[in-house]
Structure formats: structure tokens, C-alpha cells
Amino acid sequence: MSLSHEELSAVEKLRFLLSTRIGYELPNEFRTLMARQARKLSQELSMQSIGELADALKKESEGSQLWIRFVGRMTIGESYFFRNPNHMKTLHKVIFPELLARAQKQPVYIWSAGCARGEEPYTLAIMLRDLDPRAHELPIHIVATDIDAEAMEQAKRATYGEWAFRQTPYSIQRRYFTLENKHLTLHPAITEKVTFVYHHVAVDRDLPAFPPQGFDLILCRNLLMYLREDFRNRAGQVLSKRLAPHGFLIPGQVERIDGAASLVERLFVLGSTIYTRTKDRDWSTRFFEEALERLGAASNNPIFRATSAPGTPVPAPLLAKPPAQATKRLTRSRASDPLPTQTLKPAKVDPPKVERFTELNPRAKAQLDDPLSHLAVSSVYDGIRALLASGKKHEAEAACEELIVQEPLQPNHHCLLALVRLEREDPDGAIEVLRRAVYCDPDNLTAYYLWWLVGVRYWGIAWDRTQWAMRHLSRLVIGLDDHARVPLLSNVTAGDIRYLLHRNWDSFRK
Ligand SMILES: C[S@@+](CC[C@H](N)C(=O)[O-])C[C@H]1O[C@@H](n2cnc3c(N)ncnc32)[C@H](O)[C@@H]1O
Structure with missing residues (x-):
């Protein structure tokens, strides 16, 4: 949904207030979401518009009830159990x-x-x-x-x-x-x-x-x-x-x-x-x-291995093996213990578990059935790529932004927007959305690959972050088959990444 000129300027005022008073900064992509939340809050407070809300906030201190409610609506509270x-x-x-x-x-x-x-x-x-x-x-x-x-x-x-x-x-x-x-x-x-x-x-x-x-x-x-x-x-x-x-x-x-x-x-x-x-x-x-x-x-x-030098790049683990699984101890608790016992088990799927997932969490079940299904390239993506191929870069960017508004937590949407911005020679814009992608999924191979690509193409941009992306890439390609394709980028394989990391590592250490 697009915002009226009036709403857009009220949202900008709210962003400014959030940033200057409590240091909270939301990027441009979140403007529609902010407007929706602000509209809801102003209605609850019987205010006429988002602009009125912005004016009221300006007059009050950050400790006031109004500010506390406002901040609660604006901050991104995405979280889940056992995250990362x-x-x-x-x-x-x-x-x-x-x-x-x-x-x-x-x-x-x-x-x-x-x-x-x-x-x-x-x-x-x-x-x-x-x-x-x-x-x-x-x-x-x-x-x-x-x-x-x-x-x-x-x-x-x-x-x-x-x-x-x-x-x-x-x-x-x-x-x-x-x-x-x-x-x-x-x-x-x-x-x-x-x-x-x-x-x-x-x-x-x-x-x-x-x-x-x-x-x-x-x-x-x-x-x-x-x-x-x-x-x-x-x-x-x-x-x-x-x-x-x-x-x-x-x-x-x-x-x-x-x-x-x-x-x-x-x-x-x-x-x-x-x-x-x-x-x-x-x-x-x-x-x-x-x-x-x-x-x-x-x-x-x-x-x-622990390294004591801050920021020391970790060499590409071309021959590294994952660590041996630590053996788990089964523990017993006292009879009066209100909770059932048993230590944390590795996430192995037994039949009742799958049934329960069907009842409780269909997305998790889909991923169990086919862990790679969520990486499939959809026809929407193909459409955006076609726009890009025919030189319609602005239209491609707008289409990506629309996708992100609909599904802000889908990392591949952000990666696709980063690709489009790279095509538009906008490395800062690409980095901005790659931050979102790795926020949504800290293990997203495509995002780190693109981040690293930005660093290599535009030498000097976010330099330490390029090294950081390399570290993540080298971690994520462990165990992947050389022919495994990087999601979204059908012409790049895990083998290519290993080779590129291996070739470039020394230059990054200097
Ligand atoms: C994205 S959630 C992350 C929750 C959890 N730490 C996690 O990683 O799953 C960020 C939380 O930080 C809170 N937050 C943002 N700025 C804050 C600040 N300056 N002080 C305390 N909490 C803050 C937000 O309200 C939100 O609930």
C-alpha cells in the first residue's frame, strides 16, 4: 500500500523522533509498517492522524506513557525460542x-x-x-x-x-x-x-x-x-x-x-x-x-578455535571437519520434580514427532520433508529477473520492495533486492538490504556471498564486513557438495565459493 504525501511526511517525523530521542533507527523499507502501526495507535488514542501523534510525541518526554506505548509499537520484536x-x-x-x-x-x-x-x-x-x-x-x-x-x-x-x-x-x-x-x-x-x-x-x-x-x-x-x-x-x-x-x-x-x-x-x-x-x-x-x-x-x-586477536580473519577451512559430537548425559531428577526429565536430544525425527509437527507447525514439517524446498526459486523471482534482464531496473526494485512489504522476514526477498541494487551500481543500498537478509537468517549463504561480492567489487566499502562475510561463507560451505548451487544464483556453486575464498584469502589477511 502506498502512503499519501501527508502520511509519508508524518512517518518521517516519527522516524526522526525515534532516532534522536531513543536512538532507534528503522530503514526506509519499514516506512509502510511504521505508518500502519502509527495509524492504529493514533486511532486508539482518538487522534485524527499520524501527524497529530507525531506532534504529541514531540511535546512529551521519552519516559511518558505515550512514548512507552509508541516505542512498543515501533520496535521490531521478532524473536523465537532456540534462536541461532x-x-x-x-x-x-x-x-x-x-x-x-x-x-x-x-x-x-x-x-x-x-x-x-x-x-x-x-x-x-x-x-x-x-x-x-x-x-x-x-x-x-x-x-x-x-x-x-x-x-x-x-x-x-x-x-x-x-x-x-x-x-x-x-x-x-x-x-x-x-x-x-x-x-x-x-x-x-x-x-x-x-x-x-x-x-x-x-x-x-x-x-x-x-x-x-x-x-x-x-x-x-x-x-x-x-x-x-x-x-x-x-x-x-x-x-x-x-x-x-x-x-x-x-x-x-x-x-x-x-x-x-x-x-x-x-x-x-x-x-x-x-x-x-x-x-x-x-x-x-x-x-x-x-x-x-x-x-x-x-x-x-x-x-x-578461540582466537584472542580481535578481528583476525579465520583461514578458509578447506580441509576442516566438523567437531565430534559431544556425548550426552542422561540425567534423572527427584520424584517431586514437577517437570519431566531427560536431557536435550538432538532433533531426530520419530514418527509421532512428525504427526505432532503436522498438527502444530506445518512449516516445520514442510522443511523436514524437504529441507531445501524453501530455497526453491519461485515464478515471482523469475519475473523480477526478467525485468532486470530487460533493463527495467526501477521496476525490478519496486517489485522486490513490494515482496518485502508482504513478507518482511523472507531473507531471499532481501537478497534479490540486493542483486537488483548491485545491478544498479548501488553498493550501499545492496549492503543495507543484505543486513536485513542476515538478520532474517544468520546462516544465509546467498546473503554472505553477495555481501562479499560487494566488498570485492567496490574495494573499501565496509571492509571489515567483507572479511566477516568471508568467515561466514567459509563456515557455511563446510559439508556442502562442490556442485551444490547457491540459492537464487543458479550459476554459482559451493565449489566456486571454496575456490574463490581460497584464492582471495591471502589478500584479505594483508
Ligand atoms: C529483534 S528483537 C530480538 C529479541 C531477542 N534478543 C532475539 O534475538 O530473539 C529486539 C528487541 O530489542 C528491543 N529493544 C530495541 N531497542 C532497545 C533498547 N535500546 N533497549 C532495550 N531493548 C531494546 C525491542 O523492543 C525488541 O523487543
């Missing part, structure tokens, strides 16, 4: 065993900053409980914060639709949730472990829920990417200040902690980026090396 397999693997295998051991001696504090409707902090509580059925008896405190007050109210109710479970093993759904009217509600034994607090990550305040010694683990994922640079830097300082000695800080897969580069160092562990305090450099290097050795990760496998 790399992070889950790192937490499950490396960080949580350490925190459970620490909790035997002292209280352990975990912070989920930007918790949305609670999917992330509850995932952490479930994982801890799954690793150790007595975890709820240990002094482990999970604090979850957000600037979306309505989302946190929903979080406290802890009831979710099927889409929140698109990456959740069925065994977890069965053990920790009860199903009612196609919605799953989390068991109170898990919800009671999480405290929700209203908090802006860049405008820090001392809160009773915040321990003076800092947090042992902080997750601040998929939030920083929306903050204006100065707010992002401030958030980085807050996060590093709140990190306890020997604490771990995990940003989203495509994010980095910019404002605190001198305070924390980066480590690449099991495909995740983890920050620890610079003061803890020796401890953290030792910690990750030992953890990886325990896991049996091949010591010559750079992807799975």
Missing part, C-alpha cells in the same frame, strides 16, 4: 556447564537485553534446566529487559503460537509447555526463574535486579543493529560495564560491540562471537581452548 543454532551450541556445550559449576559456589546472574516477548530468556532457563534438572535449586538469576513494555507483559503470560517454535526441538515443546487451542504455555517452574524489567540498554540505570558485581552472561542479540551509532556505542559501554569478571557477552550473529572495543576482546567459538573482558584475556583464552579440547574439536580446525 551456533549460539545454542556454544551455550549448551561451553558456557552453561561453566555457569552451572559456578552456581555451586556463588550466585550466577544472566541478562537477556532486548528480550522481546521472553523467548530468549525462557530459552536460557529451559536449557539450564535441561542440562541439570536441579538447576532451579541453584542461585541462578535471569534478568530480562526491553523497552517494549507490552511485549514484556506478554512475556509474563508465557503463551506462544507455533511460529515461536520454528527452531525448537519437539521434545522440548512436549516437556516444558502445555498445548491449548494451538498455543503453548510455558511451565511456571521455568517462568518463575525470569525477572522482567523495563530498561533501555543505552540509557543505563541502576536497577535492583542488576547485581553490583555484574552479569556472568549477557545476551544482547538483534537489537544493536537498530541503534544509531552513538547509542550503539553507549550500549556497548553499558554492556561491558555490566559484565562480571569472567563473564561472557554474546551479541547477535551479525552484530558487534563497537563502543567497547578497548574493554572486551572477541573470540570465535563454535561459530559464535563471544566477548569477554580484556582484563580476563589470559583466563578466557585458556577457558575456550580447554572447552574445545574437551569437546574434541580438531585443534587444526580454525572455525572452532
Whole structure:
């Protein structure tokens, strides 16, 4: 739906207010969505137009009820349980065993900053409980914060639709949730472990829920990417200040902690980026090396090895093998335990599970039947490519934007728009939408390939990001057949990517 001139200018005012007052920046593609949300809010408040809403916001302070409601409607609260397999693997295998051991001696504090409707902090509580059925008896405190007050109210109710479970093993759904009217509600034994607090990550305040010694683990994922640079830097300082000695800080897969580069160092562990305090450099290097050795990760496998030099490119793992699966321990809990026992199982599909997926999550079932089906190129894409081939670049771009409005979370739509923008010699525009693509799917091979292509073609653009895209590419081609085609780009194969990475790696290291 296109916006009237008046609405467009009101939306621009709202974007300006959001950016200057709370540092939240939404790109152009989100204007239609913003207008829809603002229209709804202004109607609820009996206002005549979005413009009236913008004028009212201008007069009020950010702490006012109006602002709190407005921010709740504008922020992107997309989240789901067990988001990002790399992070889950790192937490499950490396960080949580350490925190459970620490909790035997002292209280352990975990912070989920930007918790949305609670999917992330509850995932952490479930994982801890799954690793150790007595975890709820240990002094482990999970604090979850957000600037979306309505989302946190929903979080406290802890009831979710099927889409929140698109990456959740069925065994977890069965053990920790009860199903009612196609919605799953989390068991109170898990919800009671999480405290929700209203908090802006860049405008820090001392809160009773915040321990003076800092947090042992902080997750601040998929939030920083929306903050204006100065707010992002401030958030980085807050996060590093709140990190306890020997604490771990995990940003989203495509994010980095910019404002605190001198305070924390980066480590690449099991495909995740983890920050620890610079003061803890020796401890953290030792910690990750030992953890990886325990896991049996091949010591010559750079992807799975901790590196203490920030930003050091990881060599292309042409001969790398994935790490050996860690053996899982079956644990028992006491008879009085309200939750069923059994540790987290790998997502193996047994017949009842498939049936249940049909009932609960048809999209997940489709992916189980044919994991590659969602990568199929549709006729709409073919149409856009035809427009491009006949030189109608503006029409192709408009068609992509229309697709994105309809399905903003489909990464391939963003990749296609990036391709069109590349054709239009607009590398900045391409990078802008590739950020969206990897936000929607942090493991999207096409997105990283295109990102890398932009870096190679336009030398100097987002230089560090080109190296970062290479790292992801080299991770994602592991295990792919040489002939496997890159989705959307039928003429590029995984073998081509390996070859190109291999040829270009040295020049990137210089
Ligand atoms: C995209 S969701 C990500 C949720 C979860 N961390 C995840 O990765 O699944 C981002 C959340 O961050 C919240 N948020 C945005 N800016 C924030 C800020 N400055 N302080 C705290 N929360 C913020 C939004 O309201 C939203 O709920």
C-alpha cells in the first residue's frame, strides 16, 4: 500500500523522533509498517492522524506513557525460542556447564537485553534446566529487559503460537509447555526463574535486579543493529560495564560491540562471537581452548578455535571437519520434580514427532520433508529477473520492495533486492538490504556471498564486513557438495565459493 504525501511526511517525523530521542533507527523499507502501526495507535488514542501523534510525541518526554506505548509499537520484536543454532551450541556445550559449576559456589546472574516477548530468556532457563534438572535449586538469576513494555507483559503470560517454535526441538515443546487451542504455555517452574524489567540498554540505570558485581552472561542479540551509532556505542559501554569478571557477552550473529572495543576482546567459538573482558584475556583464552579440547574439536580446525586477536580473519577451512559430537548425559531428577526429565536430544525425527509437527507447525514439517524446498526459486523471482534482464531496473526494485512489504522476514526477498541494487551500481543500498537478509537468517549463504561480492567489487566499502562475510561463507560451505548451487544464483556453486575464498584469502589477511 502506498502512503499519501501527508502520511509519508508524518512517518518521517516519527522516524526522526525515534532516532534522536531513543536512538532507534528503522530503514526506509519499514516506512509502510511504521505508518500502519502509527495509524492504529493514533486511532486508539482518538487522534485524527499520524501527524497529530507525531506532534504529541514531540511535546512529551521519552519516559511518558505515550512514548512507552509508541516505542512498543515501533520496535521490531521478532524473536523465537532456540534462536541461532551456533549460539545454542556454544551455550549448551561451553558456557552453561561453566555457569552451572559456578552456581555451586556463588550466585550466577544472566541478562537477556532486548528480550522481546521472553523467548530468549525462557530459552536460557529451559536449557539450564535441561542440562541439570536441579538447576532451579541453584542461585541462578535471569534478568530480562526491553523497552517494549507490552511485549514484556506478554512475556509474563508465557503463551506462544507455533511460529515461536520454528527452531525448537519437539521434545522440548512436549516437556516444558502445555498445548491449548494451538498455543503453548510455558511451565511456571521455568517462568518463575525470569525477572522482567523495563530498561533501555543505552540509557543505563541502576536497577535492583542488576547485581553490583555484574552479569556472568549477557545476551544482547538483534537489537544493536537498530541503534544509531552513538547509542550503539553507549550500549556497548553499558554492556561491558555490566559484565562480571569472567563473564561472557554474546551479541547477535551479525552484530558487534563497537563502543567497547578497548574493554572486551572477541573470540570465535563454535561459530559464535563471544566477548569477554580484556582484563580476563589470559583466563578466557585458556577457558575456550580447554572447552574445545574437551569437546574434541580438531585443534587444526580454525572455525572452532578461540582466537584472542580481535578481528583476525579465520583461514578458509578447506580441509576442516566438523567437531565430534559431544556425548550426552542422561540425567534423572527427584520424584517431586514437577517437570519431566531427560536431557536435550538432538532433533531426530520419530514418527509421532512428525504427526505432532503436522498438527502444530506445518512449516516445520514442510522443511523436514524437504529441507531445501524453501530455497526453491519461485515464478515471482523469475519475473523480477526478467525485468532486470530487460533493463527495467526501477521496476525490478519496486517489485522486490513490494515482496518485502508482504513478507518482511523472507531473507531471499532481501537478497534479490540486493542483486537488483548491485545491478544498479548501488553498493550501499545492496549492503543495507543484505543486513536485513542476515538478520532474517544468520546462516544465509546467498546473503554472505553477495555481501562479499560487494566488498570485492567496490574495494573499501565496509571492509571489515567483507572479511566477516568471508568467515561466514567459509563456515557455511563446510559439508556442502562442490556442485551444490547457491540459492537464487543458479550459476554459482559451493565449489566456486571454496575456490574463490581460497584464492582471495591471502589478500584479505594483508
Ligand atoms: C529483534 S528483537 C530480538 C529479541 C531477542 N534478543 C532475539 O534475538 O530473539 C529486539 C528487541 O530489542 C528491543 N529493544 C530495541 N531497542 C532497545 C533498547 N535500546 N533497549 C532495550 N531493548 C531494546 C525491542 O523492543 C525488541 O523487543
